[in-house]
Amino acid sequence: MTVSLYNTMTRTIEPFRPIDAPRVSLYTCGPTVYNYAHIGNFRTFTFQDVLRRWLETRGHDVFHVMNLTDVDDKMIKGALAKQVSIGELAVPFIEAFFADRDYLRIQPAHEYPRATDFVAQMIALVADLLSKGVAYIGDDASVYFSIERFPAYGRLSRLDTRELRANASGRVTADEYAKEDARDFVLWKSARPEDEQSGAAWDAPFGRGRPGWHLECSAMALGLLKEKWGRDVLDIHAGAVDLVFPHHEDEIAQSCAHTGQPEFANVWMHGEFLTMSGTKMSKRFGNILTARDLQEEGVDAGAVRLLFATTHYRQALDFTDQALDAAREGSRRLGEFAGRMASTSAEEPGSGPFDELAARLTEDFAAAMDDDLNTPRALAALFDAARDGNRLLDGGESPSKAFRDSWDTAADVVQVLPARTRARVVAATGLAAGTSKAEAHGEDASTTPPSDPVEAEAWALHWAGRRVAAKTAKIFAEADRIRAFLAEHGWEVRDNRDGTASVQRK
RNA sequence: GGCGCCGUAGCCAAGUGGUAAGGCAGAGGUCUGCAAAACCUCCAUCACCGGUUCGACUCCGGUCGGCGCCUCCA
Structure with a gap:
């Protein structure tokens, strides 16, 4: 069996084939560090963590890069409000992000590039796109990517089958668009006074300014991957569904126009939203719950992760107190069993019935995870094992090494047990x-x-x-x-x- | 208006063309001085209406309801 993953590009679940097995490059879109990340953000990061842990369990050598966006409109606005530079604004929120990540037992990525550390690479990328003729300088001195000159545009979000409604989301400010085509997107924004004031402006051959949002991911992913393995195509690129368009669509356009490769990433994975009373959790709706809020309430990360894992990553998940309570109780029960097992002697050879349980757990868990990370089903295997394992323990059987290993492997991937398991x-x-x-x-x-x-x-x-x-x-x-x-x-x-x-x- | 997703027991949530995993809550038991834990038993016919089929929750069409995206939101 191999891992199969749903690919947004093809809209199907397909067997995962690394370009250069066992190496796997994984790039995930990280937070914009202008504030605390909320648990909706962390649902996505947790799904990515499970993805990585499972790939590693399956023997892949994963190189994981997560970017930190430290220059964009929100950063500038936040910096101006606090009378600091964007760099100063970012520092405490990056620290907070790492602390929250650790609380939620998310494995650190291998690299956390900051956009502002890659400005030189981004400038080089824009220069290349200009020289290739797929980018142009608009009337406002900003540099834009020309959709017209990149025919492959729109494959990820199926743009060809839909019509765009101008500013349907109402989120676009009154930016004047000096673009040739409404769908063109900005690569480099010419500097404004507020950019200068917040330290968000750099000199470039095509004019002083700052990078457009999509640019950083292309520059950092390609830069770090080339440095690491000399490649220019990612195995997996992951984020949440809202990034499909325009963010990832635009990344593909920039990157492929630059590399000449047909793909920027072979597999595109997108996690669904976490909602709060039925609506998307978002800073603009004010329905925010942060990881630290939960931590302060004494909620164990295992419960949070169990809550996340009970819903498949491509399904919307509504966060409620009741759901959290259910997850806490489930996590407690699993932890109880783990504690019971840990208190038995590991020296004993263990009994046959436990070996049978081990075989079933290993098989069911793997089958579920291989099937596009079906964590709800994988958890069912874990709960089955706990129930049957408890029954065997009640009957005086002792856990076998095979069972302990199987349990530990499964528990390690999903991380849903309480941190404190043993009284x-x-x-x-x-x-x-x-x-x-x-x-x-x-x-x-x-x-x-x-x-x-x-x-x-x-x-x-x-x-x-x-x-x-x-x-x-x-x-x-x-x-x-x-x-x-x-x-x-x-x-x-x-x-x-x-x-x-x-x-x-x- | 365009594109797309979803609607399964009190709550959460998998799933398959042949009669529904798992979790939480609840009820009844076993064990126990009591309690807790653990285990056992019980608890749905899959929004609605049509159609295809020997047979549909699963396929097709429609209705109702909820949600997301549509140029810088995970």
Whole structure:
């Protein structure tokens, strides 16, 4: 079996054939760093993360580039509002983006080129397009790409089959267009005073100005790929659906006109939107939820990723509290099982039934993922394995190495387990490791938890130990009282089958 | 106006021309001092109307409803 992916260019799912296997070049459109990225953005980045992880699991050597857009209208506007340069505006938001990425357990790309670091390459690209005659300088001194002189234009978004309505989205400001054809797009915008003021203007042979939006991706993708592997065609280019037109369409035009290749990328992948109460999450609608909002609410990234993974990446996903709660609970259950399995000895050879489970999990998970990253089905395989695995554990079977490996592989690709899977265990004697005898008798047991997380856990374990002791002595009222007391402080106590107890922060 | 997507149980969500994965919630059990966890059982006929077919949720046509894109939005 090989991985099959839906290609927006052909509108079909096709077997993925790298140009130079096992090498795979992956270019994904990153954030514009004028603000915090919202979870709609991160849904896309998470889908790309799953894509990359699965390709790597399948043995591909992935070279992943994600650009950071640090020069465009929004950057300039934001910089002017804060009286800083676009470069200064970008720094904190890039840092925030990386922090959010780490929170969501998205693997770092190999390269995060900033548009402003590639101005020289972009200028060279524009110069080349001018010399090739597919670009021209308009009346406003900006440089435009001529659609007319690039007949292949419009293949990705099927432009030939539709008619464009001028400014149908109402998003175009009153830009005067000094273009020969309404569909021509800008490669290089001549400098305006506000560009100069925010540090967004560069000298170029064809006039001082700044790059058009689409230009950076072509310049950086081609530049880095050439440097890395000497190639000028990408294996996969991915982004969200709103980039199909015009962004990716224009990238193709620029890039192919420059390289002379028939394709800029062999596979184009686009993720659907995340909506909030049914409408697209967008800064312009004000219905924004950021990753850090969730983090501050104490939502584990595993739950967020499970929520994302329950819907196929090409389907719209409506973000609701109820859906998030469901994902939290599911993630918790998977984590519970993983924790149970981890607490069994890995030394034991494991039982046959677990080997059968392993075979099924491996096969079902891979089949689902190979089928255009069908994460909902892949999760079903994971949940099946957890259920059946729990049943085997209940029956006293021990997990085999094959099963552990299969589980770890699957769990690693989707990353839907909670970060904290295991509750610490306190022994049946009622004494946690390191607990002194005096403490066990309660002389200096504090009734308020320490603020330090490590000490707090020791504190909770101490009380859990006292509860076990009370239970052993059949003083159930005391045992119940301690459990309620710990619950008040956010700790859950659980009795295990073997007479031990565990604590976990709620 | 053009192009396109979607409508499956209380909620979320896969899926196949032959009678519907999985998750959450709910109900009833097993276990348990209690609780939790875990496991077991139960819980849909796939928006509506026509058509094609031996047979459609799955194919075709239409209706209704929701959503996206249409020049710098992930």
